[in-house]
Amino acid sequence: MKLSTGDTLPPLEVKILARHVVMGASSSRDWQPQHHDTHWAVERVKVKDIFLNTPNQAGWIERYLTDWTGPSGRLAKVRFKMKKSVCAGDTLRFDGTVAGVEDGFVDVDVLLTVDGEVATECRAKIAVPRDTNDDPWQRTGDDWRP
Amino acid sequence: MNKEEWIGRERTDPPGDIVCERGYVLHWLEATENGNPKFWDASCDIAPPSSLSVWMRPLQFVPGREDTFMPLSLHFDLKEAFDLPDGVVSANEITFHAPVRLGDRITTTQQVRDISDEKTTRVGTGRFWTIDVTHRNQDGELKGIETYEMFSYKR
Numbered sequence: 001m002k003l004s005t006g007d008t009l010p011p012l013e014v015k016i017l018a019r020h021v022v023m024g025a026s027s028s029r030d031w032q033p034q035h036h037d038t039h040w041a042v043e044r045v046k047v048k049d050i051f052l053n054t055p056n057q058a059g060w061i062e063r064y065l066t067d068w069t070g071p072s073g074r075l076a077k078v079r080f081k082m083k084k085s086v087c088a089g090d091t092l093r094f095d096g097t098v099a100g101v102e103d104g105f106v107d108v109d110v111l112l113t114v115d116g117e118v119a120t121e122c123r124a125k126i127a128v129p130r131d132t133n134d135d136p137w138q139r140t141g142d143d144w145r146p
Numbered sequence: 147m148n149k150e151e152w153i154g155r156e157r158t159d160p161p162g163d164i165v166c167e168r169g170y171v172l173h174w175l176e177a178t179e180n181g182n183p184k185f186w187d188a189s190c191d192i193a194p195p196s197s198l199s200v201w202m203r204p205l206q207f208v209p210g211r212e213d214t215f216m217p218l219s220l221h222f223d224l225k226e227a228f229d230l231p232d233g234v235v236s237a238n239e240i241t242f243h244a245p246v247r248l249g250d251r252i253t254t255t256q257q258v259r260d261i262s263d264e265k266t267t268r269v270g271t272g273r274f275w276t277i278d279v280t281h282r283n284q285d286g287e288l289k290g291i292e293t294y295e296m297f298s299y300k301r
Contacts, residue, residue, distance in 0.1 A: 020177070027170070027177035029203035029217075044232070046269070054235045054294075055199045056177060062196035063180035071184035075195040079239040137184075137192075137245070146241045 003106055003128070009068045009096030014060075016052065018088040024056030041087075051085035057120060061110055064094045065126050069106075073126050074136040076105060076146035080122035090114045099123065104130040105145070149261040149273070152227065157220045158255045161284070163205040166193050166250045174200065192245040198281055198290045199240075201252035218294070220256040220277055225298050230272045233298035243288045250283040259293070272299025 014020070018038075025035035033040035035053045042048065052060070058078055066073045086092050093113045100107040105127050112120040125146065127136035164170065168188075174197045175185055185194055193201075203217045216222045225233055246252065262274040279292040 014179075023173075023177040027173045028197075028200055031206060045234075054238050055196070058196040058199075058238065058240060059174060059178040059180070059194070062194055063178040063182070066180070066182045071182050075242055077239070077241045078196070079237070081237040082235065140244070144243070146243065 003098055003101045005098055005100055007098040009064070009094075009098075009108065009110075012064050012067065012094040014092050014094075016086060016088055016090045016092050018050060021050045021052055021056075021088050024059070025053050028053060028055035028059070030055060038088075047085045047087060049087040049089055051087045054082070057082065057086070057112070060092075060094070060112075061122055061124060064096065064110065065108060065124055068096070069126060069128055072129050072136060074139075075124065076127050076144075077125040078122055079124075080110075080120050082120045084114070084117060084119045086112065086114060086119050090119075092119070104128060104134065104136065104139075149263075152224060152258050152261055154258060155220070156255060156257045157223065158253065159202065159215060159217070159219055160204075161251045161253045162202040163208065164201070166201050166246050166248050166252070168248060170200065171197065171248075191248045193247070195242040195245065195290075196240070198242065198246060199279075199292065201246055201250065202254045202279075202281060218256065218277065218279065220258060221275075221294070221296060221298075224258070224261070224275055228273060228298065230298035230300055232270065232272075232300065233296055234269070235294055235296050236274070237293075237295040239293040241291045243290050246281075246283070246289050250289070252281050252283060252289065255280045255282075267297065267299070269297070270299035270301045272297060 030053045041050045096110045099109045108124045110122040259276040281289040
């Protein structure tokens with residue numbers, strides 16, 4: 001696909017259930033109590049409920065990006081800053097904007113918001129095919145520049 | 147506790163208890179309702195890049211093991227050294243190198259990059275610190291480098 005700076009990605013909305021939070025913690029093998037124990041989250045961390053952990057947010061960001069690129073998209077780098085917890089019960093919205101395109105790599109700014117408030121802001125780099133003969137998953141050495 | 151004594155300190159954890167395997171890859175995809183057909187293809191032998199940190203994490207129970215180690219153990223060393231019992235991750239950067247493949251067993255080396263002076267935020271008083279985590283497989287192949295920025299605090 002022809003990509004340009006300023007292109008926007010289709011938004012994604014997910015109603016975050018306790019199941020998502022707990023499964024995110026389990027699938028990333030993170031047993032810190034704020035990701036599975038509501039009493040701990042509310043009484044100790046002073047948030048309204050259990051909340052998504054860091055690796056699971058990376059997983060959601062990858063899913064959002066590859067929903068857009070298709071299976072040839074290969075995540076090269078993410079940097080994200082978590083400003084507000086994403087708790088069970090929240091409706092999490094993803095929006096993305098292409099920030100740069102360079103020789104088979106695309107920079108994308110991804111915003112995760114809840115009720116219009118920024119929860120997490122991310123800059124991601126994802127490899128996409130340069131042409132129909134290119135498979136980013138086969139890139140190695142100097143050809144892989146994350 | 148002098149923060150200068152900790153900056154640059156390095157720690158290598160034992161290899162993760164589980165090798166990269168398909169059942170756990172499917173659990174990872176399940177958790178984010180990720181329908182990427184590349185990874186649902188039964189012949190796919192790599193894990194989604196974002197699952198990098200899964201493979202270094204220890205089991206919580208192993209028969210005969212008396213000292214379970216914590217993942218990101220250097221972070222917990224710092225919490226103990228500075229007597230800061232609570233902590234949150236404020237930012238995470240992950241650079242992905244060679245894909246983690248089924249059968250890979252991951253070892254991490256962690257290094258303290260920076261520690262702030264004491265600060266007070268809305269959650270408590272503590273310190274920010276930055277830890278770099280390098281992930282390699284059993285052959286020493288570089289799989290990825292993570293940087294965690296954390297705030298550890300007491301109320």
